[in-house]
Amino acid sequence: MTRSQRIKELIPLSMALEYYGVKYNGGRIPCPIHQGKHNNFSIKNNIYTCFSQCGTGSVIDFVMLMESTDFKHAVDILDKRYNLCLQDIKSSREQIIRQKENREKIARLKNSIDKLYNKFCYYSRLFEGIIAKERPSSFDNMSGIYLLALQEHTTLNHYLDSLFFNRLNVLNEEKFRDILFYFNDGKKYLKRLEDKINEYR
Numbered sequence: 001m002t003r004s005q006r007i008k009e010l011i012p013l014s015m016a017l018e019y020y021g022v023k024y025n026g027g028r029i030p031c032p033i034h035q036g037k038h039n040n041f042s043i044k045n046n047i048y049t050c051f052s053q054c055g056t057g058s059v060i061d062f063v064m065l066m067e068s069t070d071f072k073h074a075v076d077i078l079d080k081r082y083n084l085c086l087q088d089i090k091s092s093r094e095q096i097i098r099q100k101e102n103r104e105k106i107a108r109l110k111n112s113i114d115k116l117y118n119k120f121c122y123y124s125r126l127f128e129g130i131i132a133k134e135r136p137s138s139f140d141n142m143s144g145i146y147l148l149a150l151q152e153h154t155t156l157n158h159y160l161d162s163l164f165f166n167r168l169n170v171l172n173e174e175k176f177r178d179i180l181f182y183f184n185d186g187k188k189y190l191k192r193l194e195d196k197i198n199e200y201r
């Protein structure tokens with residue numbers, strides 16, 4: 001059974017009318033859709049009929065006309081308005097597809113993070129080596145690459161830690177956006193760093 005079928009079954013038109021401030025206790029009343037003055041509107045078997053100009057329809061058709069919206073949106077409105085939390089078969093199929101896409105997206109990100117992590121490891125080791133080897137005898141004869149290593153080493157390790165942490169968390173779908181942000185930020189930092197290193201090569 002689809003969501004719209006469930007809604008037609010679960011929501012009495014009289015209840016939908018009440019939302020718009022119209023009471024219906026049987027018989028005929030002025031039509032709330034075209035807001036007529038004469039008693040042209042009645043409900044039978046949860047189908048309304050307006051004998052003036054609006055024709056007949058379900059609770060969904062009613063909300064479509066009252067809200068000037070399309071079928072799908074009217075279904076959403078009713079689902080939310082009465083807290084039904086319904087899902088039709090089609091949307092759960094879409095959900096499965098979405099979940100699959102998410103898993104693939106996460107796997108790709110994990111792969112990219114691993115590669116970036118390895119690059120950060122490489123530069124961290126490189127800087128540690130430079131700091132150890134090129135320790136200057138005085139403040140005045142520090143080489144450019146030594147200064148760079150000294151300056152960037154802490155930041156580099158900070159990124160390394162956060163990438164390591166994000167590698168562990170990457171399967172957590174809720175954190176995907178945050179992780180993607182850290183990843184892109186790390187990538188930008190690495191690009192800037194590589195540019196600086198290249199100046200000394």
Ligand SMILES: [Zn+2]
Pocket residue numbers: 031032033034035036040050051052053054055
């Ligand atoms: Zn009408």
